[in-house]
Structures are given as C-alpha cells and as structure tokens.
Amino acid sequence: MSRAAELRRLVNSYQLSQAIHVAAVLGIADLLADGTRSSDELAQATESDPRALYRLLRTLAAFDLFHEDDNQRFSLTDLGDALRSDAPESVAGWAAFVGRRNIRDAWTSLEESIRTGENAFKLAHDVSVWEYRAQHPEESEVFDRAMASSSKLVIRSLIDAYDFGRFGTIVDVGGGNGTLLRALIDEYPELRGVLFDQPHVVEGVDLGERGTVVGGSFFESVPADGDAYLLKWIIHDWDDEDSVAILRNVRRNGGALLLVDRIVEPPNEGPETKLGDLNMLVGPGGQERTLEEFERVLGAAGYDLVGATPTASGMFVIEGKPAD
Numbered sequence: 191m192s193r194a195a196e197l198r199r200l201v202n203s204y205q206l207s208q209a210i211h212v213a214a215v216l217g218i219a220d221l222l223a224d225g226t227r228s229s230d231e232l233a234q235a236t237e238s239d240p241r242a243l244y245r246l247l248r249t250l251a252a253f254d255l256f257h258e259d260d261n262q263r264f265s266l267t268d269l270g271d272a273l274r275s276d277a278p279e280s281v282a283g284w285a286a287f288v289g290r291r292n293i294r295d296a297w298t299s300l301e302e303s304i305r306t307g308e309n310a311f312k313l314a315h316d317v318s319v320w321e322y323r324a325q326h327p328e329e330s331e332v333f334d335r336a337m338a339s340s341s342k343l344v345i346r347s348l349i350d351a352y353d354f355g356r357f358g359t360i361v362d363v364g365g366g367n368g369t370l371l372r373a374l375i376d377e378y379p380e381l382r383g384v385l386f387d388q389p390h391v392v393e394g395v396d397l398g399e400r401g402t403v404v405g406g407s408f409f410e411s412v413p414a415d416g417d418a419y420l421l422k423w424i425i426h427d428w429d430d431e432d433s434v435a436i437l438r439n440v441r442r443n444g445g446a447l448l449l450v451d452r453i454v455e456p457p458n459e460g461p462e463t464k465l466g467d468l469n470m471l472v473g474p475g476g477q478e479r480t481l482e483e484f485e486r487v488l489g490a491a492g493y494d495l496v497g498a499t500p501t502a503s504g505m506f507v508i509e510g511k512p513a514d
C-alpha cells in the first residue's frame with residue numbers, strides 16, 4: 191500500500207469505526223457465537239434490511255472481523271470474537287458507546303475545540319458529559335457498560351503488576367458500576383471495598399459481603415476510613431483545578447492514593463495515549479498527563495509522588511502518599 195493509500199485509510203477510519211459500532215449494537219458477534227449463519231438469518235434476527243446488513247457484514251469481513259463464505263454466510267474470526275458481549279476481553283461495550291450520536295456530535299466540534307481550547311462536548315451540547323448523562327439515563331448506562339468493558343481489558347494487568355492485597359480497605363472513587371472493585375474483592379480474600387460514584391451510577395450495584403456502595407459527589411466528600419483510595423480513569427477526566435479539588439477531598443481521609451491512568455509518552459510515541467488525550471478534550475474536558483504533570487497535581491493536593499508502576503496494558507498505577 192502506498193503512503194497516500196495508507197493515509198486515505200486512516201482518513202476513512204471513522205467510517206469503519208461506525209460500521210463496527212452498528213455490528214456491536216445489533217449483537218452480530220453474539221449471534222455468531224455458536225457458529226456460521228447466513229446474512230438473511232442475521233437480518234431476520236436483528237430486524238434489519240437484508241441487503242443493507244449484507245453490505246455491512248461483507249465490509250467487516252473484508253477487514254477480518256468476520257469470515258464470509260461463498261454463500262453469504264458469516265462466521266467469527268479471532269478478531270471479531272472480541273466483539274462478543276461475553277468475550278473475556280470484550281470490546282462490545284466500548285464499540286456500542288463510541289458511535290453514539292451524542293459522542294459523534296462532540297467529535298464534530300473538534301475543530302472549534304482546537305481553535306478555542308474549549309471542551310467539544312460542551313460546545314456541541316451546552317452541558318458537560320456528566321450533566322448530559324444524568325439527564326439521559328440510557329446514555330449513562332451505555333457509558334457505564336463501555337467503562338466496564340474497557341476495564342476488563344486492563345484489570346488483569348493491574349493485578350499482575352501491583353499488590354492491591356496489602357490494603358485492608360480500598361475506596362474506589364468514581365468506580366462506575368464496580369467492575370474493578372468486584373475483581374479486586376474476588377482476587378484478595380481479605381480485602382474490603384467501598385464503591386463510590388454518583389448516586390444514579392451506583393444505584394442497584396451489589397458487591398456482596400465485603401463491599402459497600404456509597405453514592406455522592408467527589409467534589410463534596412469521599413467515604414472515610416480507606417487504607418487506599420483508588421481513582422481509575424478519573425483524574426484524566428478533569429483539568430488541573432478540578433483534579434486538585436477532587437484529590438484534596440480524598441486527602442482529607444489520609445491513606446494511600448492510587449491513580450490508574452496512562453502517562454503521556456515522549457514525542458512521536460504512544461498513539462493510544464495521545465488519541466486518548468484528544469478523547470478527553472472532546473468528551474469530559476480533561477487531559478492525559480506526563481508524570482511531571484501528575485506530580486504537580488498531586489503536590490498541589492497535598493500528596494508526594496511515591497512512584498508509577500507500569501503494567502502490560504499500558505496503564506500505570508501512580509502512587510501518592512500524604513505529604514508530611
């Protein structure tokens with residue numbers, strides 16, 4: 191492929207992303223979990239237009255998500271298997287989220303965002319992602335499932351790299367629907383966990399005997415008595431001022447601070463982190479940070495940086511301790 195053709199493929203990649211999103215929403219991979227099915231059968235099962243669905247499936251087969259035989263029958267490939275909702279490292283929840291109209295509309299405002307430095311989601315919708323999700327319960331659920339799905343991709347790497355079992359009680363601040371905390375409680379038989387997030391997010395979550403669920407806002411306070419405060423994919427959602435405000439509320443309780451985020455790599459490296467950073471500009475209005483930037487934010491909130499543990503997934507466990 192020429193460099194120009196390569197570039198053209200990159201330019202068109204949002205179209206492919208949207209096609210995968212539709213396949214995820216229709217649950218095509220789940221329908222293929224037990225074996226090959228014809229395009230017409232899949233159209234019937236998903237109440238789709240047979241010809242249009244066939245065109246979607248053959249496109250995705252050309253990108254190796256499915257395999258198409260000579261009779262318009264489709265099966266899952268290794269790649270497409272991760273689109274099953276119950277795949278061990280399922281991408282289904284994330285794929286179902288990224289193509290939502292409210293997210294697409296925010297990305298459409300990227301140019302204005304780059305020109306002004308303003309958050310694209312707010313430019314597109316007049317409210318923050320959190321206000322929007324509070325007003326649209328379905329979008330909140332889709333987002334929470336996307337976070338749970340994305341968490342599953344990294345949880346093993348976190349546990350392999352960092353000993354969370356040395357704490358008695360971990361408070362997961364902004365822990366979503368508890369996917370990470372549940373995994374930690376299952377991994378460490380002595381560990382107790384407190385899940386803390388917005389009331390509508392944690393409503394109905396049950397973490398069993400060793401888990402407690404608390405609703406509230408981390409801009410007001412966070413539950414006391416944690417030996418460690420875990421914030422996974424929280425600080426990257428916010429600018430420095432809001433990050434410091436959240437961390438000061440955490441700091442009031444003492445305990446170790448464990449941030450799970452990416453760390454921005456040197457120039458020309460780390461495409462996932464840097465695209466993730468743009469995603470923060472577009473979505474919640476936050477940013478990915480270098481380790482020095484994390485250290486500054488921690489310092490302003492009353493923490494000393496202890497270190498950053500790398501993990502196989504590219505996430506880091508960034509540890510702080512209350513400054514003397």
Ligand SMILES: C[S@@+](CC[C@H](N)C(=O)[O-])C[C@H]1O[C@@H](n2cnc3c(N)ncnc32)[C@H](O)[C@@H]1O
Nearest residue numbers: 337341364365366387388391406407408422423
């Ligand atoms: C990017 S998600 C990360 C969720 C989870 N930690 C994970 O890694 O999957 C950010 C979380 O912050 C929560 N959040 C946003 N504003 C909050 C607030 N004011 N108080 C508590 N939680 C909040 C959201 O509800 C969401 O669950």
